[in-house]
Structure formats: C-alpha cells, structure tokens
Amino acid sequence: MGYKNIKFSSDSKFLVTGGAGFIGSNLVQAILNLGYKVRVLDNLSTGKKENIDLFKGNTNFEFIEGDIRSLDTCMEACENVDYVLHQAAWGSVPRSIEMPLLYEEINIRGTLNMMEAARQNGVKKFVYASSSSVYGDEPNLPKKEGREGNLLSPYALTKRVDEEYGKLYTKLYGLDTYGLRYFNVFGRRQNPDGAYAAVIPKFIKQLLNDESPTINGDGKQSRDFTYIENVIEANLKACMAPHEAAGQAYNIAYGGREYLIDIYYELCKALNKDVDPFYGPDRKGDIKHSNADITKAKELLGYEAEWSFERGIKEAIRWYKENL
Numbered sequence: 535m536g537y538k539n540i541k542f543s544s545d546s547k548f549l550v551t552g553g554a555g556f557i558g559s560n561l562v563q564a565i566l567n568l569g570y571k572v573r574v575l576d577n578l579s580t581g582k583k584e585n586i587d588l589f590k591g592n593t594n595f596e597f598i599e600g601d602i603r604s605l606d607t608c609m610e611a612c613e614n615v616d617y618v619l620h621q622a623a624w625g626s627v628p629r630s631i632e633m634p635l636l637y638e639e640i641n642i643r644g645t646l647n648m649m650e651a652a653r654q655n656g657v658k659k660f661v662y663a664s665s666s667s668v669y670g671d672e673p674n675l676p677k678k679e680g681r682e683g684n685l686l687s688p689y690a691l692t693k694r695v696d697e698e699y700g701k702l703y704t705k706l707y708g709l710d711t712y713g714l715r716y717f718n719v720f721g722r723r724q725n726p727d728g729a730y731a732a733v734i735p736k737f738i739k740q741l742l743n744d745e746s747p748t749i750n751g752d753g754k755q756s757r758d759f760t761y762i763e764n765v766i767e768a769n770l771k772a773c774m775a776p777h778e779a780a781g782q783a784y785n786i787a788y789g790g791r792e793y794l795i796d797i798y799y800e801l802c803k804a805l806n807k808d809v810d811p812f813y814g815p816d817r818k819g820d821i822k823h824s825n826a827d828i829t830k831a832k833e834l835l836g837y838e839a840e841w842s843f844e845r846g847i848k849e850a851i852r853w854y855k856e857n858l
Contacts, residue, residue: 620648
C-alpha cells in the first residue's frame with residue numbers, strides 16, 4: 535500500500551530539486567528511508583538549510599547548492615541520475631502578481647533547463663510539480679484534466695507552460711515527463727511564517743501563540759487539502775509509471791473538499807483555543823473553490839491517496855506542537 539512497498543533497482547539515484555523546501559525535503563526523507571541515493575539541488579532562496587541538515591551524515595545523501603537558472607548547474611546535478619523529482623519553483627499566487635519576471639525566470643526557464651539537462655543525461659523519468667492553479671476560472675467541480683479555464687496569475691501561467699514543455703519533451707525527445715498538479719499540500723516542515731505562508735501552518739502557529747489569524751475573504755472558499763504523504767506516493771508512483779502515461783499532467787489530491795472556516799474552527803478545537811478570526815479582503819488571483827477528480831492518476835499512475843484530510847491534519851498538528 536502507499537509507496538513503502540515500491541521497489542527500484544538497488545543502485546537507483548534520485549535528484550530532488552528544491553530538496554530543502556517543504557515538499558522536497560519530505561521526498562528526500564522518504565527516498566532515503568527506502569534505501570536509495572538522493573542528490574539535492576537547491577539555492578536556499580525559499581528552502582531552509584535545517585530541512586536538509588537532518589540528512590547530514592547519511593552516505594546516500596548529497597547536496598549541491600545551486601540555481602536551476604544555470605544550465606551548467608542543472609547538467610552537473612543530473613549526472614548519473616535515474617529519476618528527477620523537480621520541485622524547485624517559487625510558489626504563491628499573490629507574490630507572482632507582484633513579481634512576474636522572476637517567476638518566468640525561475641519557474642519556466644529553470645524548469646526548461648532541468649528538462650534539457652535530464653534529456654542530455656539520459657534520465658529515465660522526469661517528474662515535476664505543477665499546480666491546481668492551472669484550472670483558473672473554470673467553474674466546474676471536481677476539477678478534471680483537460681477542462682481548464684482562463685489563468686488568473688503569472689504563477690498559474692508558469693505551471694501551464696511547464697506542462698506544455700513536458701508534453702513536448704516526451705513527444706519530441708522521448709523524455710518521460712509526468713506533471714503533478716498539487717492541490718493545497720500540507721504537513722510537517724511547511725513554513726508557517728511570512729506574508730505568503732500556507733494557511734494551515736499559519737493558523738496553527740498563530741493559534742498556539744493565542745493570536746487571531748486573518749482569513750482572506752468570507753472563509754467560505756473550499757480547498758482539496760492534501761497531506762504530504764499522498765504527494766510522496768504520487769512522485770514515486772510516477773517514477774514507476776509506463777511510457778504510455780508520460781507527457782501528461784495529473785491531479786494529485788485526496789479528492790475531498792474542506793471549507794476554510796470549518797478548518798479554522800476544527801483547529802481551534804484540536805488546540806483547545808477559543809479565538810475569533812479577523813476577515814480580510816479576497817486575495818487577487820485566488821480560485822474560490824477547489825476539489826480534484828483523481829481518477830486519471832489512479833488509473834494511469836496507480837495512485838491510491840491513502841491519507842484523508844482528517845488523518846493528515848492530526849499528524850500535522852502533532853508535528854507543529856512538537857516543533858514550533
């Protein structure tokens with residue numbers, strides 16, 4: 535079940551870009567626990583050194599501090615690698631609206647550099663992070679691959695472009711690429727700080743400090759919150775997927791739907807806090823409702839999505855209580 539029974543050949547080597555980040559460091563940990571070699575490429579612009587300090591001393595772990603905007607660096611990182619899990623990117627819809635040029639450089643050019651380096655180095659599988667933001671203003675739920683709307687932010691545009699390059703690299707060059715459209719991932723090591731922090735760790739930290747969090751909008755927006763273990767499973771299953779499944783993008787979520795205000799009060803209850811939130815304006819570029827149809831990932835990647843929101847949130851709360 536899940537990914538713990540997945541077997542690669544014993545000398546397999548993985549490259550995780552953005553491996554010092556939230557999702558990346560969890561991938562690194564899972565792969566090392568399975569007994570395989572992992573190289574991390576990260577420039578530490580959003581990732582944290584302490585996320586990979588955990589792996590120091592593990593002989594299967596290697597770290598390159600470098601930037602995906604440099605093709606030479608990407609070439610070096612892809613040397614003798616079987617599988618690339620490309621997580622390096624700048625996230626956050628609001629920040630992309632403020633800094634579109636930087637997002638183009640990192641998320642588009644950086645990803646293209648990585649695909650090209652993977653191709654030239656004969657990498658077997660190139661799995662990359664896309665995003666549910668590619669659905670834009672398409673109003674139907676659940677969100678289904680092939681039914682996308684108008685994009686609402688530069689961030690969403692960068693991910694859509696990455697998917698198009700992924701398609702081309704499979705079709706033109708035979709590089710097996712798999713785009714994973716993450717839906718609101720949460721879990722251990724997700725950063726609770728800063729203006730662009732994700733909502734669950736931010737709420738947990740503020741409540742633990744008896745502060746009143748701000749909810750953007752009326753709190754009635756819904757999200758398919760997806761626990762980190764599901765994302766690890768999807769990445770590793772994609773590395774095992776057949777060539778026929780390559781050159782495509784897949785929804786990676788639990789397939790549920792939680793309202794922000796309900797989550798807020800659930801967290802209050804779990805943390806034994808009685809704090810009313812503030813309500814702020816809606817965020818520009820945000821999608822109001824998000825819920826994934828995960829049929830395609832189940833059928834073509836063998837994705838199981840074992841971790842429900844309820845199970846994941848308990849684990850996340852426990853981790854933050856111990857680590858904040």
